[in-house]
Amino acid sequence: NAGVTQTPKFQVLKTGQSMTLQCAQDMNHNSMYWYRQDPGMGLRLIYYSASEGTTDKGEVPNGYNVSRLNKREFSLRLESAAPSQTSVYFCASSERAMGAGGAEAFFGQGTRLTVV
């Protein structure tokens, strides 16, 4: 049972480079999310997709774009990486709106990104 799969697990970028973080879930969930985790700051929501075909900004969207490619896949793109984007990125999915009626959110293993 794969759950939520993120690729890559580790990445080092130079300032100004671009890259796409991939996320796929095999639980037929409607909602998908991208968070970043920084020391002492917990998880902050970058973008989310409440259902296939929709995407919305979260708390810290600047410098990122997303694509909900289909129900399974939700990618996060950094167009021009900056050192401030050094972080651990988590993708998550939930059957319905995260937290609704106690709906459990399932998280991927994370992508550790360093921008030098």
Place this chain on the structure above:
Amino acid sequence: GEDVEQSLFLSVREGDSSVINCTYTDSSSTYLYWYKQEPGAGLQLLTYIFSNMDMKQDQRLTVLLNKKDKHLSLRIADTQTGDSAIYFCAERGTYNQGGKLIFGQGTELSVKP
């Protein structure tokens, strides 16, 4: 706006009880959650409590909710070294925001043998 606050570190001895505290600001929160993150891994749901409850017990875990003070706590009885992890408190954001979870900073629990 919505905000969730936790202390960053807690250290206990094996066999003792651990109490991790959390405060939140959104009085309309209907569900409050505790997630656990082990080193190098994603977050896993530990337990949640509905806002009309004061307490929920699940084996070694006890969740207490004080709605008046907007205070949530997680008690782990007979703490083991395997409980060492970061624990996140979370409240559910409003539905028109995708019902996203608002997380606290996380409390790093260190269990010493």
